[in-house]
Amino acid sequence: MSKATIAVIAAMSAGAGAAATAALYSMRSEKKAEVTTTTTTVVATKGPAVPVPVPASQVFSGNQTTTAPVPVPVPVPVPSPPAIPTTGSxxxxxxxxxxxxxxxxxxxxxxxxxxxxxxxxxxxxxKNPQWVVEHITPASLAVRDGDRKNSTFLEDPLIPEKFQAKLKDYFRSGYDRGHQVPAADCKWSQSAMDETFYLSNMCPQVGDGFNRDYWAHFEDFCRRLTTRYPSVRIVTGPLYLPKRDPADNKWYVKYEVIGNPPNVAVPTHFYKVIFAEESTAPGGKVALGAFVLPNAVIPNEKPLSDFEVPLEAVERAAGLEFASKLPVQRRKRLCAETSCSIVVKEYAERQKAFAKGK
Amino acid sequence: MSKATIAVIAAMSAGAGAAATAALYSMRSEKKAEVTTTTTTVVATKGPAVPVPVPASQVFSGNQTTTAPVPVPVPVPVPSPPAIPTTGSxxxxxxxxxxxxxxxxxxxxxxxxxxxxxxxxxxxxxKNPQWVVEHITPASLAVRDGDRKNSTFLEDPLIPEKFQAKLKDYFRSGYDRGHQVPAADCKWSQSAMDETFYLSNMCPQVGDGFNRDYWAHFEDFCRRLTTRYPSVRIVTGPLYLPKRDPADNKWYVKYEVIGNPPNVAVPTHFYKVIFAEESTAPGGKVALGAFVLPNAVIPNEKPLSDFEVPLEAVERAAGLEFASKLPVQRRKRLCAETSCSIVVKEYAERQKAFAKGK
Structure with missing residues (x-):
């Protein structure tokens, strides 16, 4: 991957100014460069990382589609806990x-x-989530037992009090309590939906033009993937990306912290990493898509594909790894398999619902 | 602890302007309020935190001193690894x-x-350390087998390549590769000193006026504690603190990111949490001191005690906990036990050494 990619993502902005457009174009050409040759990093438990060059054709290969059988939960291997030293010398x-x-x-x-x-x-x-992971299927979205008007925002008692994001931090901050796992993905149970209202599932998000608009359409895009894929896994979370200051040509991360005293960071961007599984049987192909959107007003006309980025760019920026155990042979590129675009529908309807719920 | 403390720390600046002075005074009066009544948070593994009010007299009690016997390593209990879910539903x-x-x-x-x-x-x-912990004793500082002119700065191969801080990130950045555990604390072995030169022990620090001056004197203060305490443990690390923007009265975290593409964050502040152990036998009293210094030029005239803060303020800002298993009955307040002040000595000598080593 080009070393410049992360800088280019960092420069991403929702504004329609020439600079932003240039940055986006430049990112998109980086993406194309990315597809031609890529690198998978194999991380040893206790040793240095070994970069393994992989031909692009192996990264996103094949074009197979499947119909959607009833999903079956996949057994999960237990990840090894991190080693903690007992003696240091x-x-x-x-x-x-x-x-x-x-x-x-x-x-x-x-x-x-x-x-x-x-x-x-x-x-x-x-005082934000690092990541929040969810799983949606045609079956899970078909059940409609939960309604967000029955849910209330809650401080998360699983987090020690002194590290909690608080309801009062958001109060009059000007930001929405933005769901990372959307409430609308959990209508299959009122109690499951209620659990999406813990502040550990929230980040401060720009409301009008983002959380209530473009971001909501993006969430809808994820749900619509279940018409094609029997099982869709989504990881969502905040980013704090640097931006070049034209005054001194240096890169700065700058973000607001809300609350009094200041407590909860306002992310500059949000990512979603989408795993659209072609089959619910183990070992099937997975269509992968990674997106980074600025926490800002985004016009509905902006193509969603403008926000597609290489997975590794999200990983470097977040300090996380999302697919270290997913062999390249099983990977496909989501936006090559399906049209990555939002549908702006039921706009007035959605606004009304949001006005009640937020 | 007063809710305003963290905000006040955040406002801390090394500048001698009236606003900064006001912030520091206000912090110091916060500290006094802190001493009169404090709260210890007992963290349950899987439950909510239970705040337990503790009288201030139990937090820093007694005034006992000890002479310094040869230190004996303390057996270390293995901390429980974090629980990782195996099934999510x-x-x-x-x-x-x-x-x-x-x-x-x-x-x-x-x-x-x-x-x-x-x-x-x-x-x-x-791409900075979160914390770095060291242990110094009169015996360890007495041995002088290592010399920093034999050491070289190294990228840390234990970190996967894509997440490493790189030598080139620091190159021409204008910042020092600032040791968190000082090389000078590890003269007892050349190889031990060499290991302090991994970039995983570095943060970008302002050189003149900070890393090569006030911060170096602060490190010297820590070493001098071994004339009174037989065993001193120090945790050091970066902070990214918000500052109020007078233009809109909101709080913002802003920090530079060095490298091309930008990679390594430049912390706004650094903390040290000092555990000065009165005895090397288990269960002895521990004089605790927490300090937060801005990553900026600090005049040598500035009293070190201006930078003392409540431990909990560092913990909230860093998202870490440093003394959760240290009973309040064993705690004393370092700056009540000993004079928390720097000695500006061998200035020209030190400058010469730094000019070579940095």
């Missing part, structure tokens, strides 16, 4: 740095929360 | 969000590195 050393852990391990602790319809990982520093 | 749920982990667990992974003289935890998003 050789017997000959005059010091023992690991002795500190007698007073407690500093962390970071990600406050993983496993709920019916989502799993979230929380960042105690930014 | 009840049997009745139509979805299984945990199925995503089949493709790999997203992280975050902290890249703990255990070296002879330090243990570091790395932030793959900011």
């Amino acid at each position: 050789s017997p000959a050393a005059p010091v023992n740095p690991a002795g500190l852990f007698e007073y407690g391990f500093p962390g970071p602790i990600a406050d993983l929360a496993t709920r019916q319809a989502l799993i979230s990982s929380y960042d105690r520093r930014t | 009840s049997p009745a749920a139509p979805v299984n969000p945990a199925g995503l982990f089949e493709y790999g667990f997203p992280g975050p992974i902290a890249d703990l590195a255990t070296r002879q003289a330090l243990i570091s935890s790395y932030d793959r998003r900011t």
